[in-house]
Amino acid sequence: MVDITTDVLIIGTGPAGSSSAALLSSYGIENVVINRYRWLANTPRAHITNQRTMEVLRDLGHEVEQEAYLFATEQELMGENVFCESLAGEEIGRMKSWGTHPLSKAEHLMSSPTFMNDLPQTFMEPLLFKTACKRGSNARMNTEYLRHVQDSDGVTTTCLDRMTGKEITIRSKYLIGADGGNSLVAEHEDLPIAGKMGVGGSMNILFKADLSKYVAHRPSVLYWVMQPGADVGGIGMGLVRMIRPWNEWLIVWGYDINEPAPVVDQQMVTDVARQLVGDPGLEIELLSANTWTVNDAYAEQLSKGRVFIMGDAAHRHPPSNGLGSNTSIQDAFNLCWKLASVLKGQAGQALLESYNTERAPIAKQIVTRANQSIGEFGPIFEALGMTGGSDIDNIKANMDARCGTDPQAEAQRAALNAAIAFKKYEFDAHGIEMNQRYASDAIVTDEQVEPAFAKDEVLHYQPTTWPGARIPHAWVFDAIGGKHSTLDLVGGGKFTLLTGLGGEAWCEAAKAVGDALGIEIVCHVIGPRQTYVDHTGDWARTREIGDAGCVFVRPDQHVCWRSDALSVDPKADLKRVMISILAL
Ligand code: FDA
Numbered sequence: 001m002v003d004i005t006t007d008v009l010i011i012g013t014g015p016a017g018s019s020s021a022a023l024l025s026s027y028g029i030e031n032v033v034i035n036r037y038r039w040l041a042n043t044p045r046a047h048i049t050n051q052r053t054m055e056v057l058r059d060l061g062h063e064v065e066q067e068a069y070l071f072a073t074e075q076e077l078m079g080e081n082v083f084c085e086s087l088a089g090e091e092i093g094r095m096k097s098w099g100t101h102p103l104s105k106a107e108h109l110m111s112s113p114t115f116m117n118d119l120p121q122t123f124m125e126p127l128l129f130k131t132a133c134k135r136g137s138n139a140r141m142n143t144e145y146l147r148h149v150q151d152s153d154g155v156t157t158t159c160l161d162r163m164t165g166k167e168i169t170i171r172s173k174y175l176i177g178a179d180g181g182n183s184l185v186a187e188h189e190d191l192p193i194a195g196k197m198g199v200g201g202s203m204n205i206l207f208k209a210d211l212s213k214y215v216a217h218r219p220s221v222l223y224w225v226m227q228p229g230a231d232v233g234g235i236g237m238g239l240v241r242m243i244r245p246w247n248e249w250l251i252v253w254g255y256d257i258n259e260p261a262p263v264v265d266q267q268m269v270t271d272v273a274r275q276l277v278g279d280p281g282l283e284i285e286l287l288s289a290n291t292w293t294v295n296d297a298y299a300e301q302l303s304k305g306r307v308f309i310m311g312d313a314a315h316r317h318p319p320s321n322g323l324g325s326n327t328s329i330q331d332a333f334n335l336c337w338k339l340a341s342v343l344k345g346q347a348g349q350a351l352l353e354s355y356n357t358e359r360a361p362i363a364k365q366i367v368t369r370a371n372q373s374i375g376e377f378g379p380i381f382e383a384l385g386m387t388g389g390s391d392i393d394n395i396k397a398n399m400d401a402r403c404g405t406d407p408q409a410e411a412q413r414a415a416l417n418a419a420i421a422f423k424k425y426e427f428d429a430h431g432i433e434m435n436q437r438y439a440s441d442a443i444v445t446d447e448q449v450e451p452a453f454a455k456d457e458v459l460h461y462q463p464t465t466w467p468g469a470r471i472p473h474a475w476v477f478d479a480i481g482g483k484h485s486t487l488d489l490v491g492g493g494k495f496t497l498l499t500g501l502g503g504e505a506w507c508e509a510a511k512a513v514g515d516a517l518g519i520e521i522v523c524h525v526i527g528p529r530q531t532y533v534d535h536t537g538d539w540a541r542t543r544e545i546g547d548a549g550c551v552f553v554r555p556d557q558h559v560c561w562r563s564d565a566l567s568v569d570p571k572a573d574l575k576r577v578m579i580s581i582l583a584l
Contacts, residue, residue: 002171006032009172011145016311016328017178021132023336027493036144044120048322050433054114056333059491072117080218086278087214093420097427113485175307183313192300200294201257202234205269207284212246225276228390236377264289294318298367302356315363320373323366337555348583354442373426379419434461437468444561444577465544465551474539476532490553501527502548509570
């Protein structure tokens with residue numbers, strides 16, 4: 001007997017599940033989202049929120065984006081990434097991070113209408129979840145996923161109602177497993193997972209203490225503490241992480257995964273906090289403490305039939321580079337418009353296969369990147385002479401040696417500077433956040449060659465309208481002086497065509513093809529005396545097509561086709577492209 005029927009059942013209310021629910025409800029798709037617990041994230045795990053994620057929030061609505069900024073710590077307070085013996089002890093080095101270096105800041109400003117910020121998961125989840133529920137999602141807490149079976153028409157899922165102890169059955173057309181790093185949905189579908197779980201051990205200690213006197217003059221999200229044992233297990237180094245400036249903190253300290261997990265009690269966490277802060281008399285108000293393991297695993301296949309996995313269910317990795325929650329939300333942005341199109345009868349089922357084709361390579365990429373970043377702390381320890389065991393006197397002597405005037409000391413300082421600067425691959429890797437390009441049947445390149453990256457693609461975002469890439473950002477202006485990003489002109493669950501003067505026939509084609517397929521295709525002509533004017537010429541310089549050409553953009557803001565100039569038969573071209581993308 002079926003107790004509940006819906007179009008999409010989502011397991012999990014984390015960043016992946018809550019954003020899926022919010023997006024599906026925004027697109028008018030009925031969905032049920034469940035969580036086995038009574039409420040959302042109870043610790044502020046994810047925090048670094050990158051520009052691409054903020055673009056998803058902006059697409060969900062101005063009020064969603066603004067509320068995120070309201071609760072976030074702003075970018076300016078994120079950037080003085082400090083390496084030190086302890087917060088009170090000697091500072092060993094520093095690097096500008098998270099888009100606060102003047103050169104990086106310029107790249108951030110030119111890339112997106114949004115700002116990177118620090119939004120703890122304890123704020124992000126309620127924002128997404130609230131948006132979902134307000135717009136129509138049916139949320140069911142204390143409801144635990146147990147198992148599912150899929151057939152050719154849908155999925156039947158059995159859950160445990162933890163309040164009554166009774167099993168309930170939910171019938172949906174599709175199932176999303178956003179159930180985190182120990183995903184049962186992935187396991188039950190037998191989706192192949194490459195890599196290893198549990199490659200390192202870490203403990204989180206969440207506490208309140210006013211540490212302003214150690215940090216306010218060098219504002220940062222992360223203070224890296226180099227003490228003997230800091231490179232054991234965990235995320236590569238001891239970490240004091242700001243949750244709220246400057247009186248709420250999370251310490252991350254590693255332990256050897258081959259030993260039993262340490263007993264994390266009040267005395268132990270107070271000792272660790274005092275040691276990393278460097279204040280033997282520090283009093284902390286402990287909020288929570290727990291251990292967790294570092295993973296290095298990704299799903300090689302993100303879907304099977306009517307079942308999809310996303311977020312940590314699909315990519316399991318340490319927090320390095322801050323990519324976890326960001327990628328989870330971006331997975332949802334990729335999948336949800338496709339589900340909506342199929343459920344509305346506007347697309348064929350085959351469109352859904354492109355979720356796997358497009359997102360599986362990203363899962364692998366970010367897991368690899370995050371784990372590589374752990375290893376890249378090594379040269380800092382080496383430069384300081386901290387790799388030769390735990391003999392404190394020896395370590396101290398090696399660290400003192402860098403203060404000398406001899407050539408070895410100079411070489412040691414140079415090695416340390418280089419090792420710290422190299423950490424930009426973790427702390428300022430704008431490219432990995434923004435350069436995602438897709439290749440699948442839901443993109444029509446017409447054999448246009450992908451542009452090569454002119455700079456390091458991990459560090460630098462490179463705008464392009466090559467089909468597969470996210471549409472580049474440029475400001476355009478309306479008649480009363482308001483400025484709009486090109487990203488604001490697209491998205492919102494719709495396909496959009498951007499053209500310029502002489503390309504009006506594209507808009508006629510968009511109307512005709514849209515009417516024939518029963519889909520709204522938005523069209524904007526950008527040019528003088530049009531609704532949007534490119535006063536600065538930034539869009540003309542970025543768009544890589546002529547005035548009368550067009551850039552055709554999917555609901556997830558990725559370009560799916562473009563034409564250099566007005567074609568002989570715009571209607572026929574657009575129809576061909578839509579039929580191909582939507583698998584009709
Ligand atoms: P998540 O684990 O958040 O959610 C899973 C959901 O499924 C939960 O609601 C859970 O209750 C539910 N669930 C599980 N099993 C269920 C079942 N059987 N039945 C019903 N419900 C079930 N990321 C980032 O982008 N930036 C950052 O700065 C950081 N920093 C960071 C620091 C630390 C210390 C950690 C540990 C992690 C990070 N992360 C991060 C990673 C980030 O926290 C992580 O990637 C996201 O929470 C993943 O979101 P998901 O929604 O996929 O899973």
